[in-house]
Amino acid sequence: MLTVIEKNGTSSRLLTLLSLLQARRDWPGAALADRLGVTSRTVRRDVDRLRELGYPVRAVKGPDGGYRLDAGAQLPPLLFDDDQAVALAVALQLAAASGVDVGEAAARALTTVRQVLPARLRHRVDAVRVTPVRTGPTTDVDPAVLVALTAAIRAREVLRFDHTPASGAAPEPFVPPRRVEPHHLVTRGGRWYLVGWDLDRGDWRTFRADRITPRTPTGPRFTLREVPGGDPAAFLSATARGSTDGTGRWPxxxxxxxxxxxxxxxxxxxxxxxxxxxxxxxxxxxxxxxxxxxxxxxxxxxxxxxxxxxxxxxxxxxxxxxxxxxxxxxxxxx
Structure with missing residues (x-):
């Protein structure tokens, strides 16, 4: 459930409390009361309201006492102010141009969001008409692949995957999987690319995400190396120009x-x-x-x-x- 609340009264304070709990792991009760300009008793009541809405707010023991927002077992109602709701609707319109295969899901999510928007916001969203213009060839990437790549990057685990050659032919069964230390996921020209250190070739490589089929399990953890030039996006651009030293110079x-x-x-x-x-x-x-x-x-x-x-x-x-x-x-x- 998505709820848009007015920027006044108890509902507004509830949204502010939720934002504070999301921004920091632990909050002393006195600090929350000071930030909200209310008493500690009012904070306790507001925390109880969030719990009733499904937010797992846990009391933290300590000298001052406090609260922590934990991960829940199910998605609670989402509370947004006016600007956040409009930004969410516009972002869903733009999702179709992201190069990720979520266009249909984004359209359905936009319909759901629009149905629950108050009239004062619906006309603002309807006034935005986004026509995606993709420059150059674009390909859709399975969101599951992006999730797997991102997870390996964050965990700093060696990624094992099959890589479809540029010709579009399926990889041959006897070809061993690539072993890469994944560093960054970068989008360029409507495509997603993985930038990483190829262990078998002993050099930096870029791989189109739509040609990657991750294998499980992932490999061992690795120590992060520095991408040539220090900027993954600049390195990708340099590679597209034929430069292999990360300087971005044309051949x-x-x-x-x-x-x-x-x-x-x-x-x-x-x-x-x-x-x-x-x-x-x-x-x-x-x-x-x-x-x-x-x-x-x-x-x-x-x-x-x-x-x-x-x-x-x-x-x-x-x-x-x-x-x-x-x-x-x-x-x-x-």
């Missing part, structure tokens, strides 16, 4: 000068660096997986280009020019 980086003002080039340079050389000229430093990739990215600006360096970039422009010329010669007549 190929070239410099060109373009016959366009910097203001026209900058909006389309992505992570490139644009330098202003005058009213109608700029310098662009750009990275890619290959030199031809840089040349192709520069060609879209439709202007004269000077290949500053390195020499491999000039050769790539020649390669690309040859391919384009061949394409023009073989084009069917209009």
């Amino acid at each position: 190929c980086t070239g410099v060109v000068e373009l016959g366009l003002p910097a203001a026209r080039v900058a909006p389309f340079a992505h992570d490139g660096v644009v330098e202003d050389l005058g009213p109608q000229r700029c310098r662009l430093t750009l990275g890619s997986w290959s030199w031809v990739g840089i040349a192709a990215a520069v060609a879209r600006y439709d202007t004269e280009v000077l290949a500053v360096g390195p020499p491999a970039l000039a050769e790539a422009f020649g390669t690309l020019a040859g391919r384009f010329a061949a394409a023009a010669r073989t084009a069917p007549p209009t």
Whole structure:
């Protein structure tokens, strides 16, 4: 059951008491009374009300006495203030775009939440219309897989799993499971990735979560290593660029000068660096997986280009020019 309560009177105080109990393991009774601005007797009555609602609040023995919110055997009624209820409804709308296979469940949960919302909040929720726009390919991940990965990360236990190859073929039966020290679960471009230390290969690896089938039981506990660069998200981005040292540098980086003002080039340079050389000229430093990739990215600006360096970039422009010329010669007549 979900209950939205007004920010006044006894109900509001009950919500504040619940929030305090959730934020800290043990609360002395006197401290709770001071925070709520009531007497210790009122705190005891409010605690009894929470117990009646199903919240397992336990009295803690000690010089001052106190209270602790324990985990219960069943889900008690959930109490939210106005802002929390609206935030929950909006979050459920966004869940469909998370890359996790919970879209249908999120839609049903949103319907349930909306039905119990007071009229003063329902129109606020209905005013929010989220249309998920996924950039690039997306895949749904079984929530059970994410739970298993997260549990291994928190317990710092070696994860054993089968990994489906990129071709989509099922792993062969005789292939041993991967053994990885899982460190972080990162989302990028609509996909979930596991970042971890591959014990068999002795190096850092990233694995798409939708291709992972965890095995049980997990392996032994491990001592946490530091991800190269210290930032798992940056490491994942660097790996996507072909960098293996965690620096995020592209394998190929070239410099060109373009016959366009910097203001026209900058909006389309992505992570490139644009330098202003005058009213109608700029310098662009750009990275890619290959030199031809840089040349192709520069060609879209439709202007004269000077290949500053390195020499491999000039050769790539020649390669690309040859391919384009061949394409023009073989084009069917209009």
